[in-house]
Amino acid sequence: MxxxxxxxxxxxxxxxxxxxxxxxxxxxxxxxxxxxxxxxxxxxxxxxxxxxxxxxxxxxxxxxxxxxxxxxASREIVIDEDSCVDCGLCTGVCPTQALTLEPHTFHLTFKRSRCVVCEQCLSACPVQAISINF
Missing domain, CATH: 3.30.70.260 (ACT domain)
Structure with missing residues (x-):
């Protein structure tokens, strides 16, 4: 477990x-x-x-x-897709590659199962589209 x-x-x-x-x-x-x-x-x-x-x-x-x-820790990262501009800044600080940009569409993809809730992406997001859900 x-x-x-x-x-x-x-x-x-x-x-x-x-x-x-x-x-x-x-x-x-x-x-x-x-x-x-x-x-x-x-x-x-x-x-x-x-x-x-x-x-x-x-x-x-x-x-x-x-x-x-x-x-x-019962927190999880939440991405507001309406606010996200797919800039990819969060992907550069994500240590587990839970946040990636699709190579063909440049659309942000979030793999929740890889996320360790390190919170590094929160401060990297220039439009505050990433938050924590408790």
């Missing part, structure tokens, strides 16, 4: 090797989607967890016990 989560680290736990512990202690693969971590600052880590559902739940319990905030 896959589950996407956002971890918020207090300053005192930002040095903790969380992804290592998830792999070693819970047999969970943790794909880091986005990381904003710096010494002596609050950190954020967006992870896609892959493993047995019970192991993921046990791992998230352990993370919460370490006083690390856990929120389930």
């Amino acid at each position: 896959k589950k996407r989560v956002t971890l918020t680290f207090p300053r005192r736990t930002v040095q903790m090797p969380v992804t290592y512990r998830l792999a070693k202690d819970f047999n969970i693969a943790a794909n880091i989607i986005r990381a904003q971590v710096a010494p002596n600052q609050v950190g954020k880590l967006v992870l896609e967890l892959l493993g047995d559902i019970d192991a993921i739940e046990a791992a998230l319990e352990w993370v919460r016990a370490q006083e690390i905030g856990v929120s389930l």
Whole structure:
């Protein structure tokens, strides 16, 4: 099973090797989607967890016990096709190629299954045709 989560680290736990512990202690693969971590600052880590559902739940319990905030990512990117001008600027920042331009028509295509909701496309869109649905 896959589950996407956002971890918020207090300053005192930002040095903790969380992804290592998830792999070693819970047999969970943790794909880091986005990381904003710096010494002596609050950190954020967006992870896609892959493993047995019970192991993921046990791992998230352990993370919460370490006083690390856990929120389930239930957001998705939405493209307003009426506002989109198919400029392609969002395709240049999309790390998973969820956003592409059709080679013959130059029409923007969005493959939701490839999107990891990294949010890089939001600021790249000059007409704000891309938003997040919670």
